[in-house]
Amino acid sequence: MTQYVLKKTYSFNVYTALDNCVFLGVEEKNSLYEDGDICVKGAIICILYKYSCTMTFAIKEINQRSDLLPQLKLGYHIRDSCDDIPVALRALLSFNSSNLGCAAVYRTVSPVIIGDASSGISMALLRSLGSFRIPLVSYFASCSCLSDQREFPTFMRTMPSDAFQIRALARLVSYFGWTWVGVIGVESDYARFAIQLFLQESVICSYIYSLMASSKVIINFSGESEMQGILKEIGRWNITGLQWIASEAWATATLLWEKFGDLLTGTLGFAIRRADVIPGLEEHLTSLRPSDIHKSGFLAEFWEETFNCRLNGSVNSHSHGVGNYLDRLPCKGTESLDDVYSPYSDVTQLRVSYNVYKAVYLVAHALQDMSDCKGGKGPFSNGTCADPKHFKPWQLIHYLRRANFSALGEEVNFDQNGDPIAYYDLVNWQRSPDGSLHLVKVGFYDASSPAGYSLVINDSVIQWPVGKQASRSVCSDSCPPGSRVARRKGEPICCFDCVPCAEGEVSNETDSLECTRCSEDTWPNRARDLCIPKTIEYLSYHELMGIMLCVVSVLGACISLSILAIFFMYKDTPLVRANNMELSFLLLVFLAVCFLVGLLFIGEPSDWLCRIRYPAFGISVALCISCLLAKTAVVLMAFRSTLPGSNVMKWFGPNQQRASVFLGTAVQVIICLIWLLTSPPHANSNTDYHSATIIMECVTGSEVCFWCVLGYIGILACMCFLMAFLARKLPDNFNEAKFITFSMLIFFAVWITFIPVYVSTAGKYTVAVHIFAILASAFGLLFCIFAPKCYIIILKPEKNTSFSKFKKSYSFAQIFSCDMFLGIFLWSDQYYVAFRCKDTN
Structure with missing residues (x-):
């Protein structure tokens, strides 16, 4: 890793003791130095020499400008940190006791340091520099922990903080729907803080990746060197098809491609902003000649490793190639960097180099702002300004934090933590037809954009590890709606x-x-x-069951009225007169009403309909049973009379019969009135019986009153049945007691069955059962009582004159002068006709 120190040279009186000054320690040969008012000191290894040359190029460019620091000259002193904290600290301490000359001993502490690339080394240097308040400007240390101004108040950087990178990574995995993501990181401050931030920022499922894990998406916060070891292990286990997500630490580490290209195809990573071109940099990089390499062991090492040769009298003591260093052929002296490809001279990915370039310009613009300060208007006490040639390091920090300048057309500024505004290129590692690596920009992340627009991705140009679309990486598939x-x-x-x-x-x-x-x-x-509206259920006129019940109800009413018409047409016949014509007419009318009451149970319930439905049902059925009860009583009374004209019948004449009918019905009317006045039936939306259905129903209001109505009907039916059973032995031709008995049996069967079915059902089926019970009992009464009579009247008219054999006893005139024909009954094996006549004969 590379460390640079920017140091200002001051004028001092030279003591005579300097003549006898002796340098103590080991001479450091791996360093680069050029004197000036500001000296940049640092170190590089291998390929990182490119960044040192970028820094020297920027310094020379600034020194040649007339509009920037015209009164100051920048120099540099570069040393190797070897990516190691002890080595970096040694280089730091040696900056003020250099072997470049004894005069350097008396130079003051360096006012600014540019470096290191590593976050861990930067923190170590900052802690060492803390008491001196010397600013440190890093070009590649991205750990978000360095943004803590209370712990690191003198830190600045041209590299965006990992906090921005983590947000970009979180949005990336969210964009592609990856919720099962593995994370790899070496034991370092950079990886530790990055993983912690990622777990806090992302809403996905992350875990520390192992080789046995099932995730296909791996985020790697390791550096380039650690990545090589990881990829070797991945290859040994023959794990393929992984979607690598690279952090900026290795997103553009093209050296990995040569050995691990098959594993890295399709890699996505956020790389720091790239400069399209830094004018003059490529020529500066390739200007290195063999005559220059003897200046330091570092340059000798770089030359020998690039051309795989051995220099005569080389001061290089390191060998990174394969085989014995001494077996290499001597360098010819004609080697040129223009003739070989080297990452050192490759300027297609100017990312870290661009950060180095901006770091140098940051210090230059801070010094320029310091130089432009006017006395009395300065930022320090009493409006004083700092002297650009005699300032304290902490005074430079003030200007560094407020620097705002343009570099290669980009506006460079910093937030309150000393971090630049983040911008990342989303790069995709693509394999070219010739097998080489092509880093393709497929999107970007701009932290200055609104939250929903910060990440832009062009999916169509991405090359994936497997297939033509993004891999699925989920522990569990998404739960669909529902x-x-x-x-x-x-x-x-x-x-x-x-x-x-x-x-x-x-x-x-x-x-x-x-x-x-x-x-x-x-x-x-x-x-x-x-959520959809529930199905509203009620017995409707528009459904098949409602239509059928409606038709049957109307049909029953029509049959009742038809029989009434037949009876009216044949009212003077013995059969009609023998069956109590007036009560028969009333019964037929009430049966028609009973049939039509069933229509009140069809249709959407409402409060007024519910209040009519139940009373109409109870009263109509009570009227029918009361009529039957009166008819049965008449027959029974006539049967119990010993002789024609007995006075027993005067107590049950027509008026008493009518009164009995209305009296029997009046009790039901009173029950219904009490019901309506206390707790009347009403419409209700029942959502408890069936969750998906709203049952529109009529609630009885008072269960007691409802069962009282049914109970009273049952009492009337029992009385009717009992009296009809006692009168069952009347003559066959005119005996309707047996038919009343049979109709009552049907009535009981229907309503006894109705009770458990009614209680156990709900909704429209309960209503249908109720209507069926009304119709069944009404049809039972209608057919059992009137069908035989209609049969005789229409099909067997000869049987409708059975009393003709009694002409000798009674004339037709006498018979038809009677108020009422009571019937024919059997007495001592003889038939007798019972009348209520005006005369006593």
């Missing part, structure tokens, strides 16, 4: 199971953590990603 995430105990946050939303709940987002319950009037669709 399900929720269920974390797996003891596993990373991105490892989860997808659980369908519970009944009545939905989720309309991917990877939803919880499902939302639908409102009372909505229900999830089949996918459970949307």
Whole structure:
């Protein structure tokens, strides 16, 4: 790694003791030096010599300018830090006790240092320089920990902080939907802080990568040298198809391609801003000639390693090539950097070199601002200014932090932490047809842009490790809408199971953590990603069951009225008169009403409809049973009379029969009035029975009143059945007691079955059962009582004159002068006709 020290030279009185000055210590040959008012001191190894040459180029360029530091000359002193803290500290301490001459001993402490490239070494140097308050400007140390101004108040850099890089990486993995990402980092401050920041910034699932892990996306915060060891191990395990995400530490480390190109194809990484060109730099880099290499062991090492030869009298003591150093052929002296490819002379990726270039210009512009200070308006106490030739290091810090300049068309400025505004190129490692590496810019990250627009990616030009699209790297597939995430105990946050939303709940987002319950009037669709209105259920006129019940109800009413018409047409016949014509007419009318009451149960319930429905049902059925009860009582009374004209019938004449009908119905009316006044039926939306359905129903309001209505109907039916059973032995032709008995059996069967079915069903089926019970019982009464009579009237009219054999006892005139024909009954094996007549005969 490279370390540079920028030092200002002062004028001092030379003591006579300098004549006898002796340098103590080992002479440092691996260094570069040029005197000046400002000396840049640092060190390089191998390829990093390019950065030293970039710095010397920038210094020479500044010295040749007339608009920047015209009164000062910059120099440099470069030493090797060897990427090692002890070596870097030794180089730092030697800056003030140089072997360049004894006069240098009396020079003051260097006012500014440019370096080091490593974050760890930079922190070590800063802690050593802390008491001197000497500013350090780094060109490649990116650890976010260095932004802490309380711990490192003298630190500046032209390299963006890792905090920006981490945000860029987090947005990158989020952009491609990678939620299962491995992270690699060596044991260093840079990697440790980078991984911590990444885990805090990202919302994905990260873990320390191992060779047995399943992730296909690996973020590597290692440096170039550590990356070589990692790739060797990856190759030994024959692991392929990995999507590498490179940090800026190795995003442009092209030397890795030669050995590990197959593993690195498709790598994506954020590289620091690249300068398209630094005018004159390429010529400066290639101007090195064999005559220059004997100046230091460092240059000798660089030359010998580049051309794989051995210099005569070389001061180089290191060998990085394969084989014995002594077996190399001597250098010919005609070698030229123009004839070979070397990363040293490659100016296609001017990234770190550009940072070095800006670091030198940062110091130059700070010194220029210091020189432009006017007395009385300075930034220090009492408006004083610093003397550019006699200033303190801490005074330079003030100007460094406020520097704002342009370099190669780019505006360079810094935030309050001494960090530049971040801009990264997203580069893709692509294999060219000839197998060489081509670093292609496929996007960028600009921290100065709004949050949603900071990352721009051109997917179409990316070359992927496998296939033509981004690899999928997830521990668990995303949970689709309609399900929720269920974390797996003891596993990373991105490892989860997808659980369908519970009944009545939905989720309309991917990877939803919880499902939302639908409102009372909505229900999830089949996918459970949307609440839809619940199905409203009631027995409608538009559905098949409603239509059928409606037709049957109307048909029953029509049949009842038709029979009524037939009875009215044949009202003077014995059969009609023998069956209590008036009560028969009333019964047929009430049966028609009973049939039509079923229509009140069809359609959408409302409060007024519910208040009519149940009372109409109870009263209509009570009317029918009351009529049957009166008819049965008439037959039974006539049957119990011993002789025609007995006075027993005067207590159950037409008026009493009518009164009994209305009296029996009045009790039901009273029950219904109490029901309506206390707790009337009303419409209700039932969402409890079926979650996905709103059942529109009529609630009885008072269960007691409802069952009282049914109970009273049952009492009337029991009384009717009992009386009809007692009158079952009347003559066959005119005996309807047996038919009433049979109709009551049907009535009981229907309503006894109705009770458990009614209680166990809900919704429109409960209503359908109720209507069916009404229609079934009504049809039972209608057909059992009136069908046989219609059969005789229409098809067997000869049987409708059975009383003709009684002409001898009674004339037709006498018979038809009676108020009411009571019937024919059997007494001592003889038939008798019972009338209520005006005369007593």
